[in-house]
Amino acid sequence: xxxxxxxxxxxxxxxxxxxxxxxxxxxxxxxxxxxxxxxxxxxxxxxxxxxxxxxxxxxxxxxxxxxxxxxxxxxxxxxxxxxxxxxxxxxxxxxxxxxxxxxxxxxxxxxxxxxxxxxxxxxxxxxxxxxxxxxxxxxxxxxxxxxxxxxxxxxxxxxxxxxxxxxxxxxxxxxxxxxxxxxxxxxxxxxxxxxxxxxxxx
Amino acid sequence: xxxxxxxxxxxxxxxxxxxxxxxxxxxxxxxxxxxxxxxxxxxxxxxxxxxxxxxxxxxxxxxxxxxxxxxxxxxxxxxxxxxxxxxxxxxxxxxxxxxxxxxxxxxxxxxxxxxxxxxxxxxxxxxxxxxxxxxxxxxxxxxxxxxxxxxxxxxxxxxxxxxxxxxxxxxxxxxxxxxxxxxxxxxxxxxxxxxxxxxxxxxxxxxxxxxxxxxxxxxxxxxxx
Numbered sequence: 359x360x361x362x363x364x365x366x367x368x369x370x371x372x373x374x375x376x377x378x379x380x381x382x383x384x385x386x387x388x389x390x391x392x393x394x395x396x397x398x399x400x401x402x403x404x405x406x407x408x409x410x411x412x413x414x415x416x417x418x419x420x421x422x423x424x425x426x427x428x429x430x431x432x433x434x435x436x437x438x439x440x441x442x443x444x445x446x447x448x449x450x451x452x453x454x455x456x457x458x459x460x461x462x463x464x465x466x467x468x469x470x471x472x473x474x475x476x477x478x479x480x481x482x483x484x485x486x487x488x489x490x491x492x493x494x495x496x497x498x499x500x501x502x503x504x505x506x507x508x509x510x511x512x513x514x515x516x517x518x519x520x521x522x523x524x525x526x527x528x529x530x531x532x533x534x535x536x537x538x539x540x541x542x543x544x545x546x547x548x549x550x551x552x553x554x555x556x557x558x559x560x
Numbered sequence: 561x562x563x564x565x566x567x568x569x570x571x572x573x574x575x576x577x578x579x580x581x582x583x584x585x586x587x588x589x590x591x592x593x594x595x596x597x598x599x600x601x602x603x604x605x606x607x608x609x610x611x612x613x614x615x616x617x618x619x620x621x622x623x624x625x626x627x628x629x630x631x632x633x634x635x636x637x638x639x640x641x642x643x644x645x646x647x648x649x650x651x652x653x654x655x656x657x658x659x660x661x662x663x664x665x666x667x668x669x670x671x672x673x674x675x676x677x678x679x680x681x682x683x684x685x686x687x688x689x690x691x692x693x694x695x696x697x698x699x700x701x702x703x704x705x706x707x708x709x710x711x712x713x714x715x716x717x718x719x720x721x722x723x724x725x726x727x728x729x730x731x732x733x734x735x736x737x738x739x740x741x742x743x744x745x746x747x748x749x750x751x752x753x754x755x756x757x758x759x760x761x762x763x764x765x766x767x768x769x770x771x772x773x774x775x776x777x778x779x780x781x782x783x784x785x
Binding site for chain 1: 572593618669689
């Protein structure tokens with residue numbers, strides 16, 4: 359890395375890596391190889407259109423519609439397509455359901471595989487060495503950091519996304535939600551609930 | 561350069577500290593990071609790169625650099641390497657542009673609405689694996705042992721399952737073995753299986769109650785147990 363710190367009118371000096379990233383974009387744009395509006399479109403897609411609200415809609419539907427839940431667990435791709443979702447990094451979606459005796463947790467120890475069309479781009483912790491190292495070797499200790507304590511009767515099933523399958527955790531519907539609408543229910547379903555590092559709460 | 565057993569293969573490693581940290585819940589921390597993500601997607605979609613895929617390229621990073629780098633710094637590395645291999649950019653081009661930017665030059669945007677449409681279409685399109693074969697190497701319920709091996713270069717068989725015995729739970733479909741496909745070899749797809757392992761089998765008796773770890777493994781990684 360030869361780039362030093364510049365003298366830009368920023369709140370703080372750009373790091374060498376940031377300068378290099380800006381230089382690569384400028385280089386490709388100047389040569390007409392990558393368009394800035396295509397870059398903007400990708401960034402905006404995952405900031406505005408695609409995020410955990412998609413996965414939450416899927417879970418909300420599964421909580422109110424038993425037939426949909428069965429279809430989701432049997433064929434994830436088709437079930438999420440019913441709600442208009444799908445695409446890159448959900449090429450082979452498998453939904454796994456939590457029960458009173460099973461809790462599912464998703465990780466990618468080798469990299470950062472994650473169901474983008476349902477959850478957006480992964481949080482930093484998901485891609486970081488501590489989570490990738492520990493989720494498969496001490497899941498209860500990891501869950502405790504997230505404030506999740508599970509009884510000894512619960513089998514934890516950790517899914518390491520080592521191939522092209524992407525996973526979605528379908529959490530259990532909380533008690534006391536009997537009168538709630540599908541939309542109200544979906545609002546209880548956070549991103550971490552669908553990775554397995556949180557439980558939905560009223 | 562192909563490496564064996566890279567530092568990216570982190571399952572079960574120790575010493576990285578807590579998972580939950582301030583700011584860690586965000587997908588990125590700096591505005592340039594999602595732009596590097598987008599550039600990497602466009603390099604692939606527009607055919608501007610060459611050589612192993614972005615992921616295998618990131619695994620070739622010097623291990624100390626890999627660990628020190630932020631996630632999207634690794635993506636910047638793979639973007640540059642793939643462009644260099646294709647000859648889309650030449651050594652020194654990025655450095656020269658850094659100098660121009662530091663001298664205060666501003667770069668005009670380049671608009672191409674059709675390219676934006678193409679990448680959005682691509683990101684909205686799923687490419688599922690081929691259907692599971694009627695008869696494969698293994699069947700659900702069968703015990704399998706993951707081969708003891710140290711593949712040259714990219715693999716999707718993490719170190720921590722090699723040599724371990726598990727149980728096939730499902731057939732996921734067929735897919736080309738990434739160990740060879742990412743280097744451009746023309747090979748036939750093979751079955752991919754969901755395989756479960758007990759925590760005792762992987763780690764021995766631990767401090768936590770027994771749990772289960774499941775991976776999706778290509779047939780080539782396994783033998784009957």
